Amino acid sequence: MTTVALKPATMAQALTRALRDALAADPSVHVMGEDVGTLGGVFRVTDGLAKEFGEDRCTDTPLAEAGILGTAVGMAMYGLRPVVEMQFDAFAYPAFEQLASHVAKMRNRTRGKMPLPITVRIPYGGGIGGVEHHSDSSEAYYMATPGLHVVTPATVADAYGLLRAAIASDDPVVFLEPKRLYWSKDSWNPDDPPAVEPIGRAVVRRTGRSATLITYGPSVPVCLEAAEAARAEGWDLEVVDLRSLVPFDDETVCASVRRTGRAVVVHESNGFGGPGGEIAARITERCFHHLEAPVLRVAGFDVPYPPPMLERHHLPGVDRILDAVARLQWEAES
Amino acid sequence: MTVMEQRGAYRPSPPPAWQPRTDPAPLLPDAEPYRVLGTEAAAKADPELLRRLYGQLVLGRRYNTQATALTKQGRLAVYPSSTGQEACEVAAALALEDRDWLFPSYRDTLAAVARGVDPVQALTLLRGDWHTGYDPYEHRVAPLSTPLATQLPHAVGLAHAARLKGDDVVALAMVGDGGTSEGDFHEALNFAAVWQAPVVFLVQNNGFAISVPLAKQTAAPSLAHKAVGYGMPGRLVDGNDAAAVHEVLTDAVRHARAGGGPTLIEAVTYRIDAHTNADDATRYRGDAEVETWRAHDPVRLLERELTGRGLLDEDAVAAVREDAEAMAARLRERMNQDPALDPMDLFAHVYAEPTGQLREQQELLRAELAAEAEEGAAR
Numbered sequence: 001m002t003t004v005a006l007k008p009a010t011m012a013q014a015l016t017r018a019l020r021d022a023l024a025a026d027p028s029v030h031v032m033g034e035d036v037g038t039l040g041g042v043f044r045v046t047d048g049l050a051k052e053f054g055e056d057r058c059t060d061t062p063l064a065e066a067g068i069l070g071t072a073v074g075m076a077m078y079g080l081r082p083v084v085e086m087q088f089d090a091f092a093y094p095a096f097e098q099l100a101s102h103v104a105k106m107r108n109r110t111r112g113k114m115p116l117p118i119t120v121r122i123p124y125g126g127g128i129g130g131v132e133h134h135s136d137s138s139e140a141y142y143m144a145t146p147g148l149h150v151v152t153p154a155t156v157a158d159a160y161g162l163l164r165a166a167i168a169s170d171d172p173v174v175f176l177e178p179k180r181l182y183w184s185k186d187s188w189n190p191d192d193p194p195a196v197e198p199i200g201r202a203v204v205r206r207t208g209r210s211a212t213l214i215t216y217g218p219s220v221p222v223c224l225e226a227a228e229a230a231r232a233e234g235w236d237l238e239v240v241d242l243r244s245l246v247p248f249d250d251e252t253v254c255a256s257v258r259r260t261g262r263a264v265v266v267h268e269s270n271g272f273g274g275p276g277g278e279i280a281a282r283i284t285e286r287c288f289h290h291l292e293a294p295v296l297r298v299a300g301f302d303v304p305y306p307p308p309m310l311e312r313h314h315l316p317g318v319d320r321i322l323d324a325v326a327r328l329q330w331e332a333e334s
Numbered sequence: 335m336t337v338m339e340q341r342g343a344y345r346p347s348p349p350p351a352w353q354p355r356t357d358p359a360p361l362l363p364d365a366e367p368y369r370v371l372g373t374e375a376a377a378k379a380d381p382e383l384l385r386r387l388y389g390q391l392v393l394g395r396r397y398n399t400q401a402t403a404l405t406k407q408g409r410l411a412v413y414p415s416s417t418g419q420e421a422c423e424v425a426a427a428l429a430l431e432d433r434d435w436l437f438p439s440y441r442d443t444l445a446a447v448a449r450g451v452d453p454v455q456a457l458t459l460l461r462g463d464w465h466t467g468y469d470p471y472e473h474r475v476a477p478l479s480t481p482l483a484t485q486l487p488h489a490v491g492l493a494h495a496a497r498l499k500g501d502d503v504v505a506l507a508m509v510g511d512g513g514t515s516e517g518d519f520h521e522a523l524n525f526a527a528v529w530q531a532p533v534v535f536l537v538q539n540n541g542f543a544i545s546v547p548l549a550k551q552t553a554a555p556s557l558a559h560k561a562v563g564y565g566m567p568g569r570l571v572d573g574n575d576a577a578a579v580h581e582v583l584t585d586a587v588r589h590a591r592a593g594g595g596p597t598l599i600e601a602v603t604y605r606i607d608a609h610t611n612a613d614d615a616t617r618y619r620g621d622a623e624v625e626t627w628r629a630h631d632p633v634r635l636l637e638r639e640l641t642g643r644g645l646l647d648e649d650a651v652a653a654v655r656e657d658a659e660a661m662a663a664r665l666r667e668r669m670n671q672d673p674a675l676d677p678m679d680l681f682a683h684v685y686a687e688p689t690g691q692l693r694e695q696q697e698l699l700r701a702e703l704a705a706e707a708e709e710g711a712a713r
């Protein structure tokens with residue numbers, strides 16, 4: 001019997017491994033961004049890649065996000081597969097015009113003649129004590145832009161698998177990396193990294209019968225923790241990790257809600273105009289007759305992201321999630 | 335040691351050596367726009383090339399008047415005419431090799447057509463039956479870009495990618511004077527210079543950005559001077575002198591292909607028509623100014639040069655005009671046919687594979703279309 005040597009790895013290391021494997025597997029893959037070369041990125045996700053593959057494959061660009069994404073568009077037009085790093089969520093905004101007007105639309109406007117296989121990696125979300133402009137949850141902007149795929153991992157294995165799938169995709173993918181999970185650990189076999197699943201499937205992280213928590217990215221561990229705590233209250237919560245916001249896996253979400261009859265959507269992003277509204281609407285449209293209570297949302301407040309000393313009040317935590325679960329009209333049961 | 339003694343002993347160390355990173359002098363544009371027609375340089379120009387440029391200019395002018403007429407007949411939703419700017423449009427197309435790439439703006443359908451794009455397909459965007467009507471890879475013409483200056487970084491990226499792959503491909507990117515104020519202009523030029531990418535930037539300074547004159551757009555000595563700040567050469571050329579524009583562009587393309595890096599070219603020209611057919615230019619400029627520029631018309635400039643030197647006779651002029659009329663007639667005829675529309679195309683190319691959400695919406699539209707057809711049949 002062969003023993004599989006499992007080793008601990010962080011999400012950041014899994015992402016590095018995914019980039020390295022993609023660079024090695026396909027000469028058209030190019031990594032580019034601010035400080036991604038010599039330094040290895042401010043979160044060290046591109047650590048060692050410039051050394052291993054050369055600066056033409058892992059390039060320190062001038063400091064200009066629109067320019068980075070705009071030149072990546074041209075590179076993709078010529079058959080390359082750029083993987084762009086935006087240094088932080090809020091610093092990706094200068095690139096929004098390129099993203100919305102060209103990256104998202106090029107395949108469509110050229111009737112499929114000019115697809116753009118670009119991956120835009122964006123560290124996002126809060127919880128790391130970052131000062132202003134370092135903690136935005138910007139997923140709603142990208143979700144609202146047809147033509148983009150939007151994915152976000154919550155586990156070490158998914159970080160690897162989803163990033164490989166994003167780079168392999170012939171469509172542009174906004175790859176949102178939950179900053180506060182960069183250092184989260186899991187054990188894996190470095191000789192045999194987890195299989196690459198196609199983008200677009202949610203996964204049930206914890207099965208339960210009482211209600212479903214629907215979440216993604218940085219809020220997945222929080223929901224799992226809430227589900228453990230809920231046992232004391234007699235609730236058996238299911239947790240669905242969406243992994244992909246676009247395409248949206250209605251099937252997995254609805255199957256779960258039909259089973260449990262109750263749902264709470266949890267995310268850091270602001271509630272108003274945020275992903276939760278869309279998700280709640282989709283559930284209501286599809287599973288109305290299975291619902292025992294309105295779909296509730298636990299989201300960040302509708303305020304600009306707070307300063308670090310106040311962010312814990314903003315972020316959805318276990319208590320706020322359990323309070324929402326408590327409001328799911330359990331009285332009707334008895 | 336006392337404090338005073340210490341002070342006396344203090345000798346400032348010399349600052350670390352500084353020197354300019356490149357000598358700015360050779361990058362500076364000439365004081366005057368470069369001209370060929372009507373100067374001694376014209377004698378050196380290849381008569382064959384001049385005749386070819388002339389033929390293209392006449393075709394281009396006729397194409398512009400025809401497209402403008404099509405807006406009045408409701409066959410085009412809008413047309414940003416390049417009347418008066420044909421020398422730039424045509425020279426841009428002719429300065430490139432087949433393997434090179436052109437990155438046009440919405441005003442540059444003529445450049446796309448001069449490069450070989452089917453004229454009806456080039457007008458798809460402006461007719462409104464789709465966005466890009468041609469396959470960009472067929473003639474290596476990127477989609478006409480409407481968001482100002484956003485096409486410039488694409489040209490840089492493509493040129494950079496070609497160089498990484500070892501192909502000696504040059505990208506020519508076109509932008510208006512107003513577009514030079516956009517951040518993407520700055521970022522594209524900076525990337526191009528840092529990467530020494532084989533790109534040529536052609537700014538058509540036609541005096542206006544819709545209604546806003548250049549004086550409100552920039553305080554730079556000229557748009558060509560902006561090149562110096564990026565470390566690339568800037569060239570200033572008379573944009574109505576087809577021979578001059580062609581020469582300056584050809585030089586820049588050759589320079590880029592040889593590994594010399596990017597060039598910024600400002601072609602000084604004038605937008606004879608309003609911004610588009612939907613614009614009223616009398617609100618912001620006088621007829622006298624337009625008349626001055628009409629006297630410096632690119633077609634007449636070249637025609638005068640050629641006839642004056644006996645390189646073009648009346649028969650040749652008549653033949654060129656006949657070609658242009660035939661082109662216009664064909665274009666008219668084709669544009670007068672209603673384009674075939676398939677509403678289901680809306681969903682066909684959003685992603686490589688439609689998402690579940692799109693498939694649902696596809697079904698909704700299919701049902702609506704079926705109901706419409708049924709209603710139509712019943713009526």
Ligand SMILES: Cc1ncc(C[n+]2csc(CCOP(=O)(O)OP(=O)(O)O)c2C)c(N)n1
Pocket residue numbers: 441480481482509510511512513514540542543544605609
């Ligand atoms: C990013 C962006 N902002 C505004 C517009 C609206 N707009 C279209 S054309 C135009 C003027 C552009 O002037 P210029 O760059 O000089 O080119 P020209 O139209 O004269 O060829 C404006 C403001 C646009 N297309 N894109």
